[in-house]
Structures are given as C-alpha cells and as structure tokens.
Amino acid sequence: MSEQRTEGDLRNTGMALKHDRTWDYELDRIVEAVEERNAEKVGLQFPEGLKRRAPHVADDLRDLLPEGVRVLISGQPCYGACDLDTYMMRRTDVFVHFGHSPMKDSEKIIYVPLFSNVEVEPIMEEALDELEVGDVGLVTTAQHMNKFDEMREWLEEREFTVHTRRGDDRLTHEGQVLGCNYASADIDADQVLYVGGGKFHPLGLAMEHPDKTVVIADPVNNVVTVADTEKFLKQRYGAVHRAMDAETWGVVFCTKIGQGRWDVANDIVENNENAYLLTMDEVTPDRLTQFGFDAYVNTGCPRITTDDGPQFKQPMLTPGEYEIAIGEKPLDELSFDTFHGTW
Ligand code: SF4
Structure with missing residues (x-):
C-alpha cells in the first residue's frame, strides 16, 4: 500500500x-x-x-x-x-x-469517543456554591473523560478530598457513568459532583444513590443544579399505578448486542401466563402500539423506559417496576434500572 x-x-x-x-x-x-x-x-x-x-x-x-x-x-x-x-x-x-x-x-x-473541547473549570467554579469542602465523589461521561484529571486536580487544589473509582467492566474509565450504570459513584462521600451535559445521568445517579447529594455542573449548557428526583419519581409512580390493572403484558427483549437481558425477560414470561415475550431491536411507541397489550416491560435500555416513557400510549415499566405493579414488591422499593457487565 x-x-x-x-x-x-x-x-x-x-x-x-x-x-x-x-x-x-x-x-x-x-x-x-x-x-x-x-x-x-x-x-x-x-x-x-x-x-x-x-x-x-x-x-x-x-x-x-x-x-x-x-x-x-x-x-x-x-x-x-x-x-x-x-x-x-x-x-x-x-x-x-x-x-x-x-x-x-x-x-x-x-x-x-469524540472528546469534547469545552472548558470545565468555569462551571466547576460555579458549582462550588453547592458543595461543602471535604469529601466529594467525582463522575463524568465519556465525552469529558479527557478532562477528568484536570477536574480532580482542580478540586484538590481547593482542599477537597476527591473519591473516584471505576465502577465495573461495563465502564471503560475511572469516574465514568453511563445512563444505565452508576457504579463509579459507589464511593465514600455524601456528595458527588457530576460534570457533564444533560440531567438524565445525574438523575439516575441520584436515584441509585439516594443518600448522596448530586451536584450537576453542566459545561455544555453552562448551568449548575442539584439533582432533584421528585418529578422523575412521580412520573414513575404514575406509570406503575396505571399498569396495576393490566391483564396482558408485552415483555420486550432487546436484540441490540449490549442490551439483551434474556434471563430477566424470560423469567417474567415463565411466571405470568398473560405475559408475551417480544423481541425487538428498536423500541418505539409506534411499534409497541401495534400489539395492543395493556402494559409493557422493557428489559432493554432503561433510558427508553424512563426518558421516553411518557410517549408510550400504554404504561412501560422497568423489570423492577413490574414487580411492584404485580404486587411482588412494595412501592417504596422503586429504584432506577441499571445494567452491569458486558456480553
Ligand atoms: S443500555 Fe442505554 S444507557 Fe446503557 S450504554 Fe446502552 S444506550 Fe447507554
């Protein structure tokens, strides 16, 4: 050549x-x-x-x-x-x-990974108002991983003790979170600083770690907030309540290579004669409407259930929410759906 x-x-x-x-x-x-x-x-x-x-x-x-x-x-x-x-x-x-x-x-x-070139220090400076000097966890998404050492040093220079870890093998980097995995925030600190765009990741993080304050420093939209799970929880409780009367269930098994949870999907249909397993790659409201089930359980990407949930005509639940809807678990055990490991 x-x-x-x-x-x-x-x-x-x-x-x-x-x-x-x-x-x-x-x-x-x-x-x-x-x-x-x-x-x-x-x-x-x-x-x-x-x-x-x-x-x-x-x-x-x-x-x-x-x-x-x-x-x-x-x-x-x-x-x-x-x-x-x-x-x-x-x-x-x-x-x-x-x-x-x-x-x-x-x-x-x-x-x-297409690392972002956006500066993170200005928004971290603003986030200081929401943080107490002391122990702090630090997490970010793949797009800002190129600045992770810089973020850590910046906090250490301001007397913080920064706690980080690599969650599990679904994650590539120390401090990285995914929309379906927050194991990197299993650290010994009551507050976590999330540096990254959007609210979905920090919301999932706050749901997964209700004992921690999650401060969001968003360098893309240039805004600092503290994750508040109330609205999100209301939406999920609403979906669970609506599904409680369901007589028929469609159980989605996602065929995308890294989203398949066969055992979870199979377990549901084996134990509920009114549940039907549906194999799908792309899970959209239109596709599900065709089947006409009273409610659905999504064992694929949890973001589809929680981000797009309100767009589905019938209630769409995570596997954990399904257990609540059929009375196998109490309502207060509602938690975020997470994925661990690869395939
Ligand atoms: S399952 Fe969903 S949240 Fe997890 S990596 Fe895939 S697309 Fe992202």
Missing part, C-alpha cells in the same frame, strides 16, 4: 477537510489501523446526533485512505457503546464506532 497520509499532510497540500473541528474524529488512528490490517472495507457508525456529519467524515477518510478502500456508513440507530451494528461489523475489516468509549474489548472495533 502507498505511504500513509495524515490529516496534517492534507492540510499542507491545501486540501480542505470537510469534517467539523468541534470533535476529534481521530482520522489518523483509523488510517493507521486500515494500513496495519490491510483492510479493504471500513465501516463507520455514528450516534444519532452526529449522523449528519457522517458523509463529511467519510469524504475525508476517502481522501486519506489508499485507493480502493471502501468506506461504508451504518444507518442503524445508535445510542450507546452497547449498540453496535453487528451486520456491518461482520462485513468490514475495520469497524469504527464514534461517540462512545469501549464497552467490550475487540480487535476489530475502533472506538472513537
């Missing part, structure tokens, strides 16, 4: 790179892997929010890669590292998964 070209070489020759500079797509690392493996086909998978960037990244890769190497783009929905396009993976020599950190070791897959 010809001598490898880098992004820098292209810029020096005056060629305009088409991909946006907000994220680091690590094109040189991809090109290197293609050369090393003598690859002929490269598959690219992007999360939903970045799919519109895919053609530009593919164009730049075509310019960088040796002639004849084909670049394919996955059109499958993608929301996490649990969600790999296995069809494309089997048919390409190099498979690149953008936007998430590795959930499973595989020589075939190149994970490009």
